[in-house]
Amino acid sequence: MSEFSFESQQNALDVVRNTSIDANFAECEAALNEMLAPYKSMIVTEDAIAGAKADRARIRKVASRIDDARKEVKRVYSEPLKAFEEKCKRLTAICAEADTNLDGQIKGFEEKRKAEKIDGLRQYFHENVGEASDYIHFDAIYNKRWENVTYPEEQAHIDIQKEVAGCISAVNAIRSLHSPFETALLDYYRQTRDLAAVLAKNEQYIRAQEIEERRKAEAAARAAQEEAERQARAEAERQRQEEMAEKMRAARDALAAAQEPGQKPAEEEPAAPEPEEEPTYTLDFRVMATKAQLAMLKDFLVSNGIKYGRIPKE
DSSP states (O other): OOOOOOOOOHHHHHHHHHOOOOOSHHHHHHHHHHHHHHHHSOOOOGGGHHHHHHHHHHHHHHHHHHHHHHHHHHHHHHHHHHHHHHHHHHHHHHHHHHHHHHHHHHHHHHHHHHHHHHHHHHHHHHHHOGGGGGTOOHHHHOOGGGGSTTSOHHHHHHHHHHHHHHHHHHHHHHHHTOOTTHHHHHHHHHHHOOHHHHHHHHHHHHHHHHHHHHHHHHHHHHHHHHHHHHHHHHHHHHHHHHHHHHHHHHHHHHHHHTSOTTOOOGGGSOOOOOOSSOOOOOOOOOOOOOHHHHHHHHHHHHHTTOOOOOOOOO
């Protein structure tokens, strides 16, 4: 492409630079300051509102004429500028068309070069990752700077080696803990690649385990205490039952011994034919017992067909 330069007409620009648009600025400024000074601090009363409105309209009219003059001058001066801008835009559009064609192709080559470089680095990573392959992946350590033409491929190799070495060192450090949670810790490192976070997680696991073991020990102690109390209650109930049985046996013996004078206990009588109807006896006696014991006595009397009732009043 041959040398090309675009030059605007400097003499025309000089004319614009040196052109001054004059008006009776000083005269108007002095007149307006004198005429409008009283209005800057005027206090309007209710009976003077009509006059204030009229003065406001006149002031606005003066300001409008001045602003109209400004707009007219701006329009006149803007017309040549607008025409100049449109011509410049037509020229830059011609450049943009050629630029777009070249830019697309150049970017295509750059993308190809970048892809080839990254593929080479990916291959280098897989060849050197070794035992760390289970914990580190190329996409996880990918550095955007590697794509730059100015970033040496040798430096990228060093970056990869450093990442792999750091990973192996971290895994060895985790294994050296001999933690019961080693599998979970290695999984966590695989997700985060943050050794400090893994060490903190191990402490968290240990604290949780201690709390759980303490909870289980306390639960076991409570269960043992409850079982001991249950057994104690059962033993007390057994002893109470034995005492009640003993008392019932004593009651039966007392009932047997309370027969009429000269009447022998049934077990001491000689064997004889059972009479058609065995005689009954009435015995009044007082019993002192708990509610449960009275219930047991009642059951005994009923189960043996012994009639009972209140002592009749004389």
